[in-house]
């Protein structure tokens with residue numbers, strides 16, 4: 061049985077859809093593998109892609125994020141994250157019926173896209189930008205969880 065299903069979302073989302081859990085997903089559990097055709101920033105821009113449709117996987121490398129992964133919406137207080145092997149994992153227990161989210165900034169270091177956010181979290185940053193603009197404490201949390209892409213992680217000192 062699939063761990064999630066697609067439903068209309070309350071988040072600001074280009075596709076008005078999101079992924080919701082169909083069972084409890086426990087902290088550390090794998091949810092889905094992020095897949096898509098690889099392309100460059102220039103190609104992404106030329107295609108008129110938005111940040112919500114592409115996933116940055118290298119300094120100049122992107123994937124044309126496919127479903128279902130592309131349907132995972134951003135939250136400033138997410139319950140999932142993307143590991144360096146591009147696996148979406150739960151970073152806390154996610155109860156049945158909750159929408160699955162990750163923080164888009166954990167894959168962004170490009171000085172190009174930003175995205176408006178109204179996720180409703182107390183810690184909402186209002187605009188999703190590159191990882192370097194994320195508050196330090198949150199950067200450290202994400203780095204320790206191992207859910208920051210390697211091309212960004214290498215710019216930060218890991219405390220272990």
Ligand SMILES: [Zn+2]
Nearest residue numbers: 136177179184
């Ligand atoms: Zn937010």
